[in-house]
Amino acid sequence: MTSILGSIYWLLLTLAALCVVSVVCGRTRALRECKWFLQLAALIWMLTPLAKVLWIDSIIEPADSILHEEIARTVADLLHSGDYAEALSYFAIGNPAYQFFLGVFYTLTGAPEFVTCAVNSFLAYWGVLALLEIYCLISKCRTAPHQMVYFYMLLPSALVWTSANLKEGPVFWGISMLLYRLAWDRRTAGRLRRGFPLLGFAVVAVLRPHIALLWCLAIFGIGVLRTRSMGAAVVALTGLIVGCVLVQQLRPELIASVSSDGVNDSLDSRYETLTSSEKYASRHFTAVSPTPVLTGLSLIMFRPWPTEVLSLAELFAGLEVWCLASFGAYNWCRTRHRLRCLLDWDMVAMLLVLVLFGFFFTYMYNMGLVVRQRIMVFPALLYVYAKPLLDSKSKVVNLRIPLGRRFAGSGYHRQPRSSSRYAPRRLGDVFISRP
Numbered sequence: 157m158t159s160i161l162g163s164i165y166w167l168l169l170t171l172a173a174l175c176v177v178s179v180v181c182g183r184t185r186a187l188r189e190c191k192w193f194l195q196l197a198a199l200i201w202m203l204t205p206l207a208k209v210l211w212i213d214s215i216i217e218p219a220d221s222i223l224h225e226e227i228a229r230t231v232a233d234l235l236h237s238g239d240y241a242e243a244l245s246y247f248a249i250g251n252p253a254y255q256f257f258l259g260v261f262y263t264l265t266g267a268p269e270f271v272t273c274a275v276n277s278f279l280a281y282w283g284v285l286a287l288l289e290i291y292c293l294i295s296k297c298r299t300a301p302h303q304m305v306y307f308y309m310l311l312p313s314a315l316v317w318t319s320a321n322l323k324e325g326p327v328f329w330g331i332s333m334l335l336y337r338l339a340w341d342r343r344t345a346g347r348l349r350r351g352f353p354l355l356g357f358a359v360v361a362v363l364r365p366h367i368a369l370l371w372c373l374a375i376f377g378i379g380v381l382r383t384r385s386m387g388a389a390v391v392a393l394t395g396l397i398v399g400c401v402l403v404q405q406l407r408p409e410l411i412a413s414v415s416s417d418g419v420n421d422s423l424d425s426r427y428e429t430l431t432s433s434e435k436y437a438s439r440h441f442t443a444v445s446p447t448p449v450l451t452g453l454s455l456i457m458f459r460p461w462p463t464e465v466l467s468l469a470e471l472f473a474g475l476e477v478w479c480l481a482s483f484g485a486y487n488w489c490r491t492r493h494r495l496r497c498l499l500d501w502d503m504v505a506m507l508l509v510l511v512l513f514g515f516f517f518t519y520m521y522n523m524g525l526v527v528r529q530r531i532m533v534f535p536a537l538l539y540v541y542a543k544p545l546l547d548s549k550s551k552v553v554n555l556r557i558p559l560g561r562r563f564a565g566s567g568y569h570r571q572p573r574s575s576s577r578y579a580p581r582r583l584g585d586v587f588i589s590r591p
Contacts, residue, residue, distance in 0.1 A: 165271040166202065169278045173198040176282050186292040186300045186549075194285065197309040201281040204319040205273035212316060216469060221321035224255050225269050231259025249406045253362045254323045269321055276325030280318030283332035284309055287535055290332075293339035294502045295546035304542045307483060312476050317528050323363045324531055330359035331367070331535055337375055338502055357395060361402055367532050369399030370512045374536075378505040423519045430521040438523045440464055452517030453510065456530045456537065457481055460523060473527045484541030491544035503543055509536035 177198055181191045227246065234243035247256040258272060265271070288308065292300050318325040333356025360368040376392030427446065431437040440460065446452075458481060460474045488494065497503060513533045520526050
């Protein structure tokens with residue numbers, strides 16, 4: 157009976173993923189040529205939980221997943237028995253919040269753990285698809301670069317970790333929804349979607365408040381500088397206050413140490429303590445003095461180095477970031493407008509995200525944790541790598557066609573390109589994509 161119920165839920169989630177593809181491609185013209193691949197990717201993402209059960213979990217031990225499942229089932233039993241006060245005592249910011257909501261989900265649906273993995277996989281797939289839509293909107297590209305779509309939709313670490321019974325899937329979805337804020341004034345339909353940034357921030361703030369704080373600081377901070385709006389400033393300040401309060405609840409001892417000893421001293425002391433323990437630290441971090449920001453950026457973008465690879469899991473993790481870095485380097489070497497790309501407001505926001513997370517990752521002590529957590533930085537990193545390619549698809553040539561000569565053979569004549577970055581949309585203009 158459980159297997160039948162799980163199959164029904166999985167089928168419904170798969171159909172929902174295909175519906176999301178149809179909706180996104182219907183409202184975003186740049187993605188329509190890749191619709192067939194996005195539908196194929198949806199099936200791959202929804203089959204990944206099955207692959208985890210049959211094969212992947214035998215390679216990567218799901219230790220955290222087992223703990224989440226045990227506590228969630230305990231919460232579900234308490235809710236079934238009507239002991240709501242005891243069940244509510246399991247709720248707290250961070251992992252306990254995920255375990256509590258998972259227990260509520262089990263109470264309402266009676267689903268097996270496989271369905272939880274399928275839900276997380278669906279949310280993560282929706283998040284990646286939303287990222288592609290946001291990239292196309294903020295770059296105004298006429299056609300999404302196919303190589304970007306093919307590469308980004310099937311990132312191995314995203315497939316493996318976000319489809320597990322972990323927080324990575326919901327948190328990744330929340331970050332993607334938060335980034336709709338970048339395309340706020342460029343969207344042409346759907347007021348309902350304007351609530352996605354708030355919903356995304358709420359999900360990330362409850363599950364990982366430190367991640368929400370860093371993203372909020374970069375996205376809303378740059379938004380305030382960009383718009384110089386009092387409303388944007390109030391929203392940004394509110395988000396920062398909420399993030400700080402939740403971080404205080406998640407790590408009160410760390411905040412107290414930072415307040416008394418300073419940021420660098422307290423984090424250095426914590427790093428030395430954790431790396432001296434074989435229980436927590438991996439061999440990549442022993443007897444190493446980190447350099448703020450630079451060490452963190454190397455962990456996000458390049459590591460493990462080829463000389464550090466000693467297992468199949470490390471090889472796959474390394475190949476992913478090496479291929480991504482090569483893809484980004486190739487795109488940036490081909491463009492002739494590097495300065496214009498770097499000075500774009502959205503690009504500045506993503507670079508600030510990388511710097512903030514570079515400082516956060518400086519004090520990481522376990523490579524497995526790095527591979528999982530840097531997925532939360534991928535929305536910024538992938539945009540930085542693809543920015544020149546997206547701009548190459550957004551260049552247009554403005555051919556001014558007088559209305560009175562529209563059908564005259566000699567009526568087509570070239571006008572000088574508009575001085576603005578994008579040619580104005582007015583009656584009588586014809587826009588031609590030039591990849």
